[in-house]
Amino acid sequence: MRVISGICYLIHISNLTKRYDKLVAVNNLNLDIGENEVFGLLGPNGAGKTTLIHMLATLLRPTSGSATVNGFDIITKPSKVRSSIGIVFQAPSSDDLLTGYENLKLHAMLYEVPPDSREKRINDAFELVGLTERKHDQVKKYSGGMRRRLEIARGLIHKPKVLFLDEPTLGLDPASRETMWKYIQKLVKEEKLTIILTTHYMEEADVLCKRIGIIDKGKIIALDTPSRLKSLIGGDVVKIKLRAGDSNIEPLRNLGFIHKIEFVNGYVILNVDDASRNIPEILKCVDVETVESSSPTLNDVFLKLAGRSIKEQAEGGFMERYIQYDNR
Protein backbone atom coordinates (compact mmCIF):
# COMPACT_ATOMS: atom_id res chain seq x y z
CA MET A 1 0.00 0.00 0.00
CA ARG A 2 1.31 3.38 -0.87
CA VAL A 3 0.32 6.33 1.26
CA ILE A 4 0.51 9.71 -0.35
CA SER A 5 -0.54 12.74 1.67
CA GLY A 6 -2.51 10.50 4.00
CA ILE A 7 -4.62 8.74 1.36
CA CYS A 8 -4.21 5.02 0.63
CA TYR A 9 -3.61 4.19 -2.99
CA LEU A 10 -3.79 0.62 -4.13
CA ILE A 11 -2.51 1.52 -7.56
CA HIS A 12 -0.06 4.28 -8.23
CA ILE A 13 0.91 5.03 -11.82
CA SER A 14 3.57 7.54 -12.60
CA ASN A 15 4.61 8.74 -16.07
CA LEU A 16 3.81 5.35 -17.53
CA THR A 17 4.52 5.09 -21.27
CA LYS A 18 4.27 2.30 -23.79
CA ARG A 19 5.57 3.01 -27.23
CA TYR A 20 5.38 0.74 -30.26
CA ASP A 21 7.32 1.50 -33.41
CA LYS A 22 5.38 4.58 -34.38
CA LEU A 23 2.44 4.51 -32.05
CA VAL A 24 2.41 5.73 -28.47
CA ALA A 25 -0.25 3.52 -26.91
CA VAL A 26 0.06 4.92 -23.39
CA ASN A 27 1.53 8.37 -23.12
CA ASN A 28 3.13 9.57 -19.89
CA LEU A 29 0.12 8.56 -17.87
CA ASN A 30 -0.33 9.41 -14.19
CA LEU A 31 -3.13 7.96 -12.10
CA ASP A 32 -3.88 6.88 -8.55
CA ILE A 33 -6.62 4.45 -7.67
CA GLY A 34 -7.76 3.98 -4.10
CA GLU A 35 -8.83 1.00 -2.05
CA ASN A 36 -12.29 -0.51 -2.60
CA GLU A 37 -12.88 1.79 -5.51
CA VAL A 38 -14.76 0.90 -8.68
CA PHE A 39 -12.81 2.73 -11.29
CA GLY A 40 -13.73 2.94 -14.96
CA LEU A 41 -11.43 3.60 -17.86
CA LEU A 42 -13.65 4.91 -20.60
CA GLY A 43 -12.43 5.57 -24.08
CA PRO A 44 -12.78 4.56 -27.72
CA ASN A 45 -11.13 1.43 -29.11
CA GLY A 46 -7.42 1.94 -29.43
CA ALA A 47 -7.27 4.59 -26.71
CA GLY A 48 -4.73 2.55 -24.74
CA LYS A 49 -7.00 0.97 -22.13
CA THR A 50 -5.96 -2.62 -22.70
CA THR A 51 -2.29 -1.71 -23.04
CA LEU A 52 -2.49 0.03 -19.67
CA ILE A 53 -4.16 -3.00 -18.05
CA HIS A 54 -1.60 -5.36 -19.59
CA MET A 55 1.23 -3.28 -18.16
CA LEU A 56 -0.36 -3.22 -14.69
CA ALA A 57 -0.85 -6.99 -14.91
CA THR A 58 2.88 -7.44 -15.73
CA LEU A 59 2.13 -8.95 -19.13
CA LEU A 60 3.70 -6.05 -20.98
CA ARG A 61 6.84 -4.16 -20.09
CA PRO A 62 6.48 -0.36 -20.07
CA THR A 63 8.79 1.67 -22.30
CA SER A 64 9.28 4.12 -19.47
CA GLY A 65 7.70 5.25 -16.22
CA SER A 66 6.64 3.10 -13.31
CA ALA A 67 3.66 1.81 -11.39
CA THR A 68 2.90 -0.06 -8.20
CA VAL A 69 0.00 -2.41 -7.57
CA ASN A 70 -0.81 -3.25 -3.96
CA GLY A 71 2.52 -1.65 -3.08
CA PHE A 72 4.57 -3.86 -5.42
CA ASP A 73 6.49 -2.49 -8.37
CA ILE A 74 5.26 -3.97 -11.65
CA ILE A 75 8.79 -4.24 -13.05
CA THR A 76 10.82 -5.47 -10.08
CA LYS A 77 8.15 -7.53 -8.25
CA PRO A 78 5.99 -9.05 -10.99
CA SER A 79 5.27 -12.24 -9.08
CA LYS A 80 3.89 -10.33 -6.05
CA VAL A 81 1.80 -8.16 -8.36
CA ARG A 82 0.35 -11.25 -10.04
CA SER A 83 -0.64 -12.76 -6.71
CA SER A 84 -2.42 -9.50 -5.83
CA ILE A 85 -4.57 -9.24 -8.94
CA GLY A 86 -7.32 -11.07 -10.73
CA ILE A 87 -7.97 -10.33 -14.38
CA VAL A 88 -10.75 -10.96 -16.85
CA PHE A 89 -9.47 -10.56 -20.38
CA GLN A 90 -11.40 -9.10 -23.28
CA ALA A 91 -11.82 -12.54 -24.82
CA PRO A 92 -12.63 -15.64 -22.77
CA SER A 93 -9.51 -17.56 -21.86
CA SER A 94 -10.79 -20.64 -20.03
CA ASP A 95 -10.15 -24.01 -21.60
CA ASP A 96 -13.42 -25.03 -23.21
CA LEU A 97 -12.64 -28.75 -23.14
CA LEU A 98 -12.44 -28.64 -19.36
CA THR A 99 -15.45 -28.17 -17.09
CA GLY A 100 -15.96 -24.91 -15.26
CA TYR A 101 -14.91 -26.66 -12.06
CA GLU A 102 -11.71 -28.01 -13.62
CA ASN A 103 -10.78 -24.58 -14.90
CA LEU A 104 -11.22 -23.08 -11.44
CA LYS A 105 -9.30 -25.89 -9.77
CA LEU A 106 -6.42 -25.39 -12.21
CA HIS A 107 -6.21 -21.73 -11.36
CA ALA A 108 -6.61 -22.34 -7.63
CA MET A 109 -3.48 -24.49 -7.85
CA LEU A 110 -1.58 -22.01 -10.02
CA TYR A 111 -2.41 -19.26 -7.50
CA GLU A 112 -1.30 -21.33 -4.52
CA VAL A 113 -4.70 -21.46 -2.82
CA PRO A 114 -4.06 -23.79 0.16
CA PRO A 115 -5.37 -27.32 -0.55
CA ASP A 116 -7.75 -27.34 2.44
CA SER A 117 -9.59 -24.20 1.35
CA ARG A 118 -9.67 -24.89 -2.42
CA GLU A 119 -13.05 -26.60 -2.51
CA LYS A 120 -14.74 -23.89 -0.45
CA ARG A 121 -13.25 -21.07 -2.50
CA ILE A 122 -14.28 -22.74 -5.75
CA ASN A 123 -17.83 -23.33 -4.51
CA ASP A 124 -18.12 -19.78 -3.18
CA ALA A 125 -16.91 -18.37 -6.48
CA PHE A 126 -19.46 -20.42 -8.43
CA GLU A 127 -22.17 -19.28 -6.04
CA LEU A 128 -21.19 -15.63 -6.46
CA VAL A 129 -21.49 -15.70 -10.25
CA GLY A 130 -24.55 -17.95 -10.25
CA LEU A 131 -23.00 -20.92 -12.04
CA THR A 132 -23.25 -23.56 -9.30
CA GLU A 133 -25.70 -25.67 -11.32
CA ARG A 134 -23.41 -25.72 -14.34
CA LYS A 135 -20.04 -26.17 -12.69
CA HIS A 136 -19.50 -29.71 -13.98
CA ASP A 137 -20.41 -28.87 -17.57
CA GLN A 138 -17.70 -28.43 -20.17
CA VAL A 139 -17.11 -24.75 -20.86
CA LYS A 140 -17.89 -25.22 -24.55
CA LYS A 141 -21.53 -25.73 -23.49
CA TYR A 142 -21.63 -22.32 -21.77
CA SER A 143 -23.23 -19.24 -23.33
CA GLY A 144 -21.16 -16.12 -23.91
CA GLY A 145 -22.44 -14.48 -20.74
CA MET A 146 -21.78 -17.58 -18.67
CA ARG A 147 -18.22 -17.76 -19.95
CA ARG A 148 -17.65 -14.21 -18.84
CA ARG A 149 -19.03 -14.99 -15.41
CA LEU A 150 -16.79 -18.03 -15.17
CA GLU A 151 -13.82 -15.78 -15.94
CA ILE A 152 -14.86 -13.50 -13.08
CA ALA A 153 -15.14 -16.48 -10.72
CA ARG A 154 -11.69 -17.56 -11.84
CA GLY A 155 -10.32 -14.08 -11.26
CA LEU A 156 -11.58 -14.13 -7.65
CA ILE A 157 -10.41 -17.59 -6.63
CA HIS A 158 -7.26 -16.36 -4.86
CA LYS A 159 -8.96 -13.39 -3.15
CA PRO A 160 -7.08 -10.68 -5.03
CA LYS A 161 -6.92 -7.05 -3.90
CA VAL A 162 -7.63 -5.80 -7.41
CA LEU A 163 -9.83 -7.21 -10.12
CA PHE A 164 -9.29 -5.99 -13.67
CA LEU A 165 -12.22 -6.34 -16.04
CA ASP A 166 -11.23 -5.59 -19.62
CA GLU A 167 -14.41 -4.79 -21.57
CA PRO A 168 -16.48 -7.23 -19.48
CA THR A 169 -19.58 -7.03 -21.66
CA LEU A 170 -18.04 -6.69 -25.12
CA GLY A 171 -20.09 -8.67 -27.62
CA LEU A 172 -22.85 -9.65 -25.19
CA ASP A 173 -26.49 -9.10 -26.10
CA PRO A 174 -28.33 -6.40 -24.10
CA ALA A 175 -30.00 -8.89 -21.72
CA SER A 176 -26.73 -10.67 -20.88
CA ARG A 177 -25.09 -7.30 -20.49
CA GLU A 178 -27.56 -6.25 -17.83
CA THR A 179 -27.19 -9.60 -16.06
CA MET A 180 -23.45 -9.05 -16.08
CA TRP A 181 -23.90 -5.60 -14.56
CA LYS A 182 -25.98 -7.11 -11.77
CA TYR A 183 -23.23 -9.59 -10.95
CA ILE A 184 -20.58 -6.90 -10.97
CA GLN A 185 -22.67 -4.74 -8.64
CA LYS A 186 -23.16 -7.72 -6.34
CA LEU A 187 -19.41 -8.24 -6.35
CA VAL A 188 -18.83 -4.66 -5.33
CA LYS A 189 -21.26 -5.05 -2.45
CA GLU A 190 -20.08 -8.42 -1.15
CA GLU A 191 -16.33 -8.49 -1.71
CA LYS A 192 -13.77 -6.06 -0.42
CA LEU A 193 -12.15 -5.38 -3.69
CA THR A 194 -10.90 -2.67 -5.98
CA ILE A 195 -12.32 -3.08 -9.46
CA ILE A 196 -10.84 -1.47 -12.52
CA LEU A 197 -12.90 -1.89 -15.61
CA THR A 198 -12.32 -0.69 -19.11
CA THR A 199 -15.20 -0.06 -21.42
CA HIS A 200 -16.21 1.90 -24.45
CA TYR A 201 -19.87 1.76 -23.44
CA MET A 202 -20.81 5.06 -21.81
CA GLU A 203 -23.80 3.58 -20.06
CA GLU A 204 -21.73 0.80 -18.53
CA ALA A 205 -19.23 3.21 -17.03
CA ASP A 206 -22.08 5.38 -15.78
CA VAL A 207 -23.97 2.53 -14.10
CA LEU A 208 -21.03 0.72 -12.52
CA CYS A 209 -18.24 3.14 -11.71
CA LYS A 210 -17.75 5.50 -8.78
CA ARG A 211 -15.00 7.31 -10.62
CA ILE A 212 -14.17 7.48 -14.29
CA GLY A 213 -11.00 8.30 -16.14
CA ILE A 214 -11.71 9.27 -19.71
CA ILE A 215 -8.81 8.10 -21.82
CA ASP A 216 -7.93 9.15 -25.33
CA LYS A 217 -4.73 8.63 -27.32
CA GLY A 218 -2.98 7.16 -24.30
CA LYS A 219 -3.74 10.05 -21.95
CA ILE A 220 -6.31 10.58 -19.20
CA ILE A 221 -8.20 13.66 -20.38
CA ALA A 222 -10.72 13.85 -17.54
CA LEU A 223 -11.04 12.21 -14.15
CA ASP A 224 -14.04 12.47 -11.85
CA THR A 225 -17.33 10.95 -10.75
CA PRO A 226 -19.82 10.33 -13.58
CA SER A 227 -22.19 13.05 -12.38
CA ARG A 228 -19.48 15.67 -12.06
CA LEU A 229 -18.11 14.76 -15.48
CA LYS A 230 -21.57 15.26 -16.92
CA SER A 231 -21.94 18.59 -15.19
CA LEU A 232 -19.05 19.77 -17.38
CA ILE A 233 -21.65 19.91 -20.12
CA GLY A 234 -23.70 22.35 -18.03
CA GLY A 235 -27.03 20.78 -17.19
CA ASP A 236 -29.80 19.32 -19.34
CA VAL A 237 -30.84 20.23 -22.83
CA VAL A 238 -34.45 21.22 -23.52
CA LYS A 239 -35.60 21.51 -27.11
CA ILE A 240 -38.90 23.33 -27.70
CA LYS A 241 -40.94 24.26 -30.73
CA LEU A 242 -43.00 27.40 -30.31
CA ARG A 243 -46.60 27.53 -31.53
CA ALA A 244 -46.79 29.32 -34.88
CA GLY A 245 -46.98 33.10 -34.56
CA ASP A 246 -45.62 33.25 -31.07
CA SER A 247 -41.96 34.14 -31.27
CA ASN A 248 -41.69 36.10 -28.08
CA ILE A 249 -39.13 34.32 -25.99
CA GLU A 250 -38.21 37.31 -23.89
CA PRO A 251 -39.86 35.89 -20.72
CA LEU A 252 -37.39 32.97 -20.83
CA ARG A 253 -34.46 35.32 -20.40
CA ASN A 254 -35.67 36.12 -16.90
CA LEU A 255 -35.57 32.51 -15.72
CA GLY A 256 -32.43 31.92 -13.64
CA PHE A 257 -32.13 28.20 -14.35
CA ILE A 258 -31.67 28.78 -18.08
CA HIS A 259 -28.04 29.27 -19.01
CA LYS A 260 -28.15 29.51 -22.74
CA ILE A 261 -30.72 30.01 -25.47
CA GLU A 262 -30.04 29.05 -29.09
CA PHE A 263 -32.13 28.81 -32.25
CA VAL A 264 -31.55 25.79 -34.46
CA ASN A 265 -33.75 24.80 -37.43
CA GLY A 266 -36.83 26.45 -36.03
CA TYR A 267 -36.32 24.96 -32.56
CA VAL A 268 -35.28 26.77 -29.45
CA ILE A 269 -32.51 24.94 -27.62
CA LEU A 270 -32.22 25.74 -23.92
CA ASN A 271 -29.43 24.77 -21.60
CA VAL A 272 -31.08 24.34 -18.19
CA ASP A 273 -30.53 22.99 -14.70
CA ASP A 274 -32.67 20.03 -13.66
CA ALA A 275 -34.98 19.86 -16.67
CA SER A 276 -37.58 17.56 -15.12
CA ARG A 277 -38.34 20.09 -12.37
CA ASN A 278 -38.11 23.24 -14.46
CA ILE A 279 -39.96 22.33 -17.66
CA PRO A 280 -43.34 23.35 -16.14
CA GLU A 281 -41.89 26.84 -15.50
CA ILE A 282 -40.85 27.10 -19.12
CA LEU A 283 -44.30 26.05 -20.29
CA LYS A 284 -45.84 28.84 -18.22
CA CYS A 285 -43.71 31.49 -19.95
CA VAL A 286 -44.07 30.61 -23.61
CA ASP A 287 -46.68 29.00 -25.82
CA VAL A 288 -45.10 25.66 -26.72
CA GLU A 289 -46.16 23.18 -29.38
CA THR A 290 -43.65 20.38 -28.60
CA VAL A 291 -41.01 19.89 -25.94
CA GLU A 292 -38.23 17.36 -25.48
CA SER A 293 -35.46 17.20 -22.96
CA SER A 294 -32.31 15.13 -22.68
CA SER A 295 -29.64 14.68 -20.04
CA PRO A 296 -26.00 14.87 -21.02
CA THR A 297 -24.25 11.53 -21.44
CA LEU A 298 -20.62 10.67 -20.99
CA ASN A 299 -20.45 10.64 -24.77
CA ASP A 300 -21.28 14.36 -24.73
CA VAL A 301 -18.44 14.77 -22.25
CA PHE A 302 -16.06 12.87 -24.48
CA LEU A 303 -17.27 14.85 -27.48
CA LYS A 304 -16.59 18.10 -25.69
CA LEU A 305 -13.12 17.07 -24.50
CA ALA A 306 -11.82 15.06 -27.45
CA GLY A 307 -13.73 16.79 -30.23
CA ARG A 308 -15.29 13.56 -31.53
CA SER A 309 -17.60 10.91 -30.17
CA ILE A 310 -16.83 7.44 -28.84
CA LYS A 311 -17.90 5.38 -31.80
CA GLU A 312 -19.38 2.05 -30.94
CA GLN A 313 -17.32 0.20 -33.45
CA ALA A 314 -17.94 -3.21 -34.94
CA GLU A 315 -17.23 -5.78 -32.29
CA GLY A 316 -15.13 -8.49 -33.84
CA GLY A 317 -13.21 -9.93 -30.95
CA PHE A 318 -15.57 -11.93 -28.86
CA MET A 319 -17.79 -13.62 -31.42
CA GLU A 320 -14.91 -14.35 -33.74
CA ARG A 321 -13.23 -16.05 -30.85
CA TYR A 322 -16.36 -18.05 -30.29
CA ILE A 323 -16.37 -19.32 -33.85
CA GLN A 324 -12.70 -20.23 -33.67
CA TYR A 325 -13.40 -22.26 -30.56
CA ASP A 326 -15.86 -24.36 -32.46
CA ASN A 327 -13.31 -25.06 -35.15
CA ARG A 328 -10.71 -26.33 -32.75
Place this chain on the structure above:
Amino acid sequence: MIIVRSHFDKIYALWLRETKVFLREKSRLVASTFTPLLWLFVIGTGFGSSTSLTLHSVDYQKFIFPGIVCMSVVFSSVFFGSYIIWDRKFDFLKSVMVAPVSRATIFTGKTFGGMTNSLIQAAILLVVGIIIGIQFSPFAMIQTILVILLLSFALTSLGLTLGSYMTSLEGFQMIMSFVVFPLFFLSGALFPIDKLPQWLSILTTIDPVTYAVDALRNIILGIGSKTFGLDMSILISYAAALGALGSYSFRRMKAV
Protein backbone atom coordinates in the same frame (compact mmCIF):
# COMPACT_ATOMS: atom_id res chain seq x y z
CA MET B 1 8.90 -27.19 1.85
CA ILE B 2 5.80 -25.16 1.06
CA ILE B 3 7.52 -23.66 -1.96
CA VAL B 4 8.48 -27.10 -3.27
CA ARG B 5 4.96 -28.31 -2.71
CA SER B 6 3.32 -25.41 -4.50
CA HIS B 7 5.76 -25.88 -7.38
CA PHE B 8 4.79 -29.50 -7.64
CA ASP B 9 1.10 -28.52 -7.46
CA LYS B 10 1.49 -26.09 -10.35
CA ILE B 11 3.30 -28.58 -12.57
CA TYR B 12 0.73 -31.21 -11.70
CA ALA B 13 -2.16 -28.83 -12.47
CA LEU B 14 -0.72 -27.94 -15.87
CA TRP B 15 0.07 -31.57 -16.67
CA LEU B 16 -3.44 -32.63 -15.67
CA ARG B 17 -4.98 -30.06 -17.98
CA GLU B 18 -2.88 -31.27 -20.93
CA THR B 19 -3.74 -34.89 -20.28
CA LYS B 20 -7.47 -34.25 -19.88
CA VAL B 21 -7.61 -32.19 -23.06
CA PHE B 22 -5.69 -34.91 -24.92
CA LEU B 23 -8.01 -37.66 -23.74
CA ARG B 24 -11.10 -35.60 -24.52
CA GLU B 25 -10.09 -34.78 -28.06
CA LYS B 26 -10.94 -38.27 -29.24
CA SER B 27 -10.64 -37.49 -32.94
CA ARG B 28 -7.08 -36.28 -32.50
CA LEU B 29 -6.17 -39.42 -30.57
CA VAL B 30 -7.76 -41.78 -33.10
CA ALA B 31 -6.25 -39.98 -36.10
CA SER B 32 -2.75 -39.91 -34.70
CA THR B 33 -2.85 -43.60 -33.77
CA PHE B 34 -4.24 -44.62 -37.13
CA THR B 35 -1.43 -43.17 -39.26
CA PRO B 36 1.42 -45.26 -37.77
CA LEU B 37 -0.75 -48.38 -38.03
CA LEU B 38 -1.24 -47.62 -41.70
CA TRP B 39 2.53 -47.42 -42.16
CA LEU B 40 3.17 -50.59 -40.21
CA PHE B 41 0.60 -52.69 -42.03
CA VAL B 42 0.48 -51.21 -45.52
CA ILE B 43 4.11 -50.18 -46.08
CA GLY B 44 5.40 -52.96 -43.84
CA THR B 45 3.41 -55.68 -45.59
CA GLY B 46 3.70 -54.13 -49.05
CA PHE B 47 7.48 -53.82 -49.12
CA GLY B 48 7.87 -56.90 -46.96
CA SER B 49 6.14 -59.10 -49.54
CA SER B 50 8.93 -58.48 -52.05
CA THR B 51 11.32 -61.20 -50.91
CA SER B 52 14.56 -59.30 -51.45
CA LEU B 53 13.68 -56.97 -48.55
CA THR B 54 14.65 -59.17 -45.68
CA LEU B 55 16.99 -57.02 -43.65
CA HIS B 56 19.38 -58.39 -41.08
CA SER B 57 17.40 -61.63 -41.30
CA VAL B 58 14.19 -60.09 -39.94
CA ASP B 59 11.18 -59.48 -42.14
CA TYR B 60 10.55 -55.90 -43.24
CA GLN B 61 7.49 -55.32 -41.11
CA LYS B 62 9.38 -56.20 -37.94
CA PHE B 63 12.39 -54.26 -39.18
CA ILE B 64 10.42 -51.00 -39.43
CA PHE B 65 8.49 -51.55 -36.19
CA PRO B 66 10.98 -49.59 -34.02
CA GLY B 67 10.93 -46.83 -36.65
CA ILE B 68 7.14 -46.67 -36.61
CA VAL B 69 7.10 -46.41 -32.81
CA CYS B 70 9.52 -43.49 -33.12
CA MET B 71 7.41 -41.99 -35.90
CA SER B 72 4.42 -41.89 -33.60
CA VAL B 73 6.56 -40.17 -30.97
CA VAL B 74 7.93 -37.66 -33.50
CA PHE B 75 4.48 -36.69 -34.74
CA SER B 76 2.78 -36.52 -31.37
CA SER B 77 5.62 -34.69 -29.59
CA VAL B 78 6.34 -32.01 -32.18
CA PHE B 79 2.65 -31.38 -32.71
CA PHE B 80 1.95 -31.29 -29.03
CA GLY B 81 4.64 -28.68 -28.57
CA SER B 82 3.60 -26.48 -31.43
CA TYR B 83 -0.02 -26.79 -30.31
CA ILE B 84 0.85 -24.01 -27.90
CA ILE B 85 -0.13 -21.65 -30.73
CA TRP B 86 -3.74 -22.60 -30.00
CA ASP B 87 -3.28 -21.89 -26.32
CA ARG B 88 -2.06 -18.47 -27.29
CA LYS B 89 -4.82 -17.89 -29.81
CA PHE B 90 -7.49 -18.60 -27.20
CA ASP B 91 -5.71 -16.56 -24.54
CA PHE B 92 -5.45 -19.61 -22.33
CA LEU B 93 -1.69 -19.11 -22.31
CA LYS B 94 -2.16 -15.48 -21.29
CA SER B 95 -4.31 -16.57 -18.34
CA VAL B 96 -1.53 -18.90 -17.20
CA MET B 97 1.18 -16.32 -17.73
CA VAL B 98 -0.67 -13.74 -15.63
CA ALA B 99 -0.69 -16.20 -12.70
CA PRO B 100 2.27 -16.29 -10.30
CA VAL B 101 3.86 -19.18 -12.19
CA SER B 102 7.39 -19.08 -13.59
CA ARG B 103 7.99 -19.75 -17.25
CA ALA B 104 10.17 -22.72 -16.32
CA THR B 105 7.21 -24.24 -14.45
CA ILE B 106 4.90 -23.72 -17.41
CA PHE B 107 7.51 -25.30 -19.67
CA THR B 108 7.90 -28.29 -17.36
CA GLY B 109 4.15 -28.85 -17.07
CA LYS B 110 3.78 -28.67 -20.83
CA THR B 111 6.68 -31.03 -21.46
CA PHE B 112 5.34 -33.63 -19.02
CA GLY B 113 2.00 -33.34 -20.76
CA GLY B 114 3.67 -33.98 -24.12
CA MET B 115 5.57 -36.97 -22.80
CA THR B 116 2.41 -38.53 -21.36
CA ASN B 117 0.60 -37.90 -24.60
CA SER B 118 3.36 -39.57 -26.66
CA LEU B 119 3.69 -42.47 -24.27
CA ILE B 120 -0.02 -43.29 -24.46
CA GLN B 121 0.11 -43.38 -28.26
CA ALA B 122 3.34 -45.39 -28.32
CA ALA B 123 1.86 -47.84 -25.80
CA ILE B 124 -0.95 -48.62 -28.23
CA LEU B 125 1.67 -49.45 -30.88
CA LEU B 126 3.67 -51.61 -28.47
CA VAL B 127 0.55 -53.68 -27.85
CA VAL B 128 0.08 -54.00 -31.61
CA GLY B 129 3.75 -55.05 -31.83
CA ILE B 130 3.17 -57.87 -29.37
CA ILE B 131 0.19 -58.96 -31.44
CA ILE B 132 2.30 -59.17 -34.64
CA GLY B 133 4.83 -61.33 -32.82
CA ILE B 134 7.46 -59.04 -31.34
CA GLN B 135 8.71 -60.29 -28.01
CA PHE B 136 9.62 -58.03 -25.11
CA SER B 137 11.33 -59.11 -21.94
CA PRO B 138 10.24 -56.96 -18.96
CA PHE B 139 13.68 -55.34 -19.00
CA ALA B 140 13.41 -54.59 -22.73
CA MET B 141 10.00 -53.02 -22.06
CA ILE B 142 11.46 -50.70 -19.44
CA GLN B 143 14.31 -49.74 -21.79
CA THR B 144 11.82 -49.10 -24.59
CA ILE B 145 9.71 -46.81 -22.40
CA LEU B 146 12.84 -44.95 -21.37
CA VAL B 147 13.80 -44.33 -25.01
CA ILE B 148 10.27 -43.18 -25.83
CA LEU B 149 10.25 -40.73 -22.90
CA LEU B 150 13.67 -39.33 -23.79
CA LEU B 151 12.82 -38.83 -27.45
CA SER B 152 9.48 -37.35 -26.51
CA PHE B 153 11.08 -34.93 -24.05
CA ALA B 154 13.54 -33.77 -26.71
CA LEU B 155 10.94 -33.33 -29.43
CA THR B 156 8.23 -31.79 -27.24
CA SER B 157 10.87 -29.22 -26.26
CA LEU B 158 11.63 -28.66 -29.94
CA GLY B 159 7.91 -28.24 -30.69
CA LEU B 160 7.45 -25.82 -27.78
CA THR B 161 10.47 -23.84 -28.98
CA LEU B 162 9.01 -23.51 -32.47
CA GLY B 163 5.55 -22.78 -31.09
CA SER B 164 6.85 -20.04 -28.81
CA TYR B 165 8.13 -18.08 -31.81
CA MET B 166 5.10 -18.59 -34.03
CA THR B 167 2.09 -16.34 -33.99
CA SER B 168 -0.14 -17.86 -36.63
CA LEU B 169 -1.58 -21.25 -37.36
CA GLU B 170 -0.15 -21.13 -40.87
CA GLY B 171 3.16 -22.10 -39.28
CA PHE B 172 1.74 -25.59 -38.69
CA GLN B 173 2.17 -26.61 -42.32
CA MET B 174 5.76 -25.39 -42.27
CA ILE B 175 6.51 -27.49 -39.23
CA MET B 176 5.00 -30.52 -40.95
CA SER B 177 7.09 -30.12 -44.10
CA PHE B 178 10.35 -28.87 -42.69
CA VAL B 179 10.57 -30.48 -39.27
CA VAL B 180 8.33 -33.50 -38.76
CA PHE B 181 8.80 -35.30 -42.08
CA PRO B 182 12.59 -34.75 -42.32
CA LEU B 183 13.02 -35.92 -38.70
CA PHE B 184 11.13 -39.07 -39.53
CA PHE B 185 12.52 -39.90 -43.01
CA LEU B 186 16.15 -39.12 -42.15
CA SER B 187 16.12 -41.30 -39.05
CA GLY B 188 16.50 -44.55 -40.93
CA ALA B 189 13.12 -45.62 -39.60
CA LEU B 190 12.35 -47.25 -42.93
CA PHE B 191 15.80 -48.36 -44.14
CA PRO B 192 19.15 -49.53 -42.76
CA ILE B 193 21.57 -46.62 -42.35
CA ASP B 194 24.92 -48.38 -42.65
CA LYS B 195 25.25 -48.35 -46.47
CA LEU B 196 24.00 -44.86 -47.33
CA PRO B 197 25.68 -42.35 -49.69
CA GLN B 198 27.65 -39.76 -47.76
CA TRP B 199 25.26 -36.80 -48.11
CA LEU B 200 22.41 -38.82 -46.68
CA SER B 201 24.62 -40.36 -44.04
CA ILE B 202 25.53 -36.91 -42.73
CA LEU B 203 21.88 -35.93 -42.44
CA THR B 204 20.93 -39.10 -40.58
CA THR B 205 23.81 -38.52 -38.17
CA ILE B 206 22.45 -35.08 -37.28
CA ASP B 207 18.88 -36.32 -36.76
CA PRO B 208 18.26 -37.13 -33.06
CA VAL B 209 15.52 -39.59 -34.02
CA THR B 210 18.18 -41.81 -35.65
CA TYR B 211 19.50 -42.70 -32.21
CA ALA B 212 16.09 -43.51 -30.80
CA VAL B 213 15.35 -45.79 -33.75
CA ASP B 214 18.74 -47.45 -33.37
CA ALA B 215 18.30 -47.86 -29.61
CA LEU B 216 14.91 -49.52 -30.12
CA ARG B 217 16.35 -51.83 -32.82
CA ASN B 218 19.04 -52.81 -30.33
CA ILE B 219 16.48 -53.57 -27.65
CA ILE B 220 13.75 -55.14 -29.72
CA LEU B 221 15.55 -56.81 -32.64
CA GLY B 222 19.16 -56.94 -31.45
CA ILE B 223 20.41 -55.37 -34.72
CA GLY B 224 21.49 -51.78 -33.93
CA SER B 225 24.33 -50.16 -35.87
CA LYS B 226 25.71 -48.55 -32.70
CA THR B 227 25.72 -49.81 -29.12
CA PHE B 228 22.67 -49.12 -26.94
CA GLY B 229 24.88 -47.15 -24.56
CA LEU B 230 26.11 -44.83 -27.31
CA ASP B 231 22.59 -44.33 -28.65
CA MET B 232 21.38 -43.39 -25.18
CA SER B 233 24.26 -41.01 -24.50
CA ILE B 234 23.63 -39.10 -27.72
CA LEU B 235 19.88 -39.07 -27.09
CA ILE B 236 20.39 -37.71 -23.57
CA SER B 237 22.65 -34.96 -24.94
CA TYR B 238 20.02 -33.96 -27.50
CA ALA B 239 17.31 -34.01 -24.83
CA ALA B 240 19.36 -31.78 -22.53
CA ALA B 241 20.20 -29.32 -25.32
CA LEU B 242 16.64 -29.10 -26.65
CA GLY B 243 15.21 -28.83 -23.13
CA ALA B 244 17.54 -25.91 -22.41
CA LEU B 245 16.63 -24.26 -25.72
CA GLY B 246 12.93 -24.71 -24.97
CA SER B 247 13.02 -23.21 -21.51
CA TYR B 248 15.13 -20.32 -22.83
CA SER B 249 12.58 -19.67 -25.58
CA PHE B 250 9.78 -19.79 -23.04
CA ARG B 251 11.46 -17.25 -20.84
CA ARG B 252 11.71 -14.74 -23.65
CA MET B 253 8.29 -15.48 -25.16
CA LYS B 254 6.01 -12.44 -25.24
CA ALA B 255 2.87 -12.69 -23.12
CA VAL B 256 0.68 -10.46 -25.29
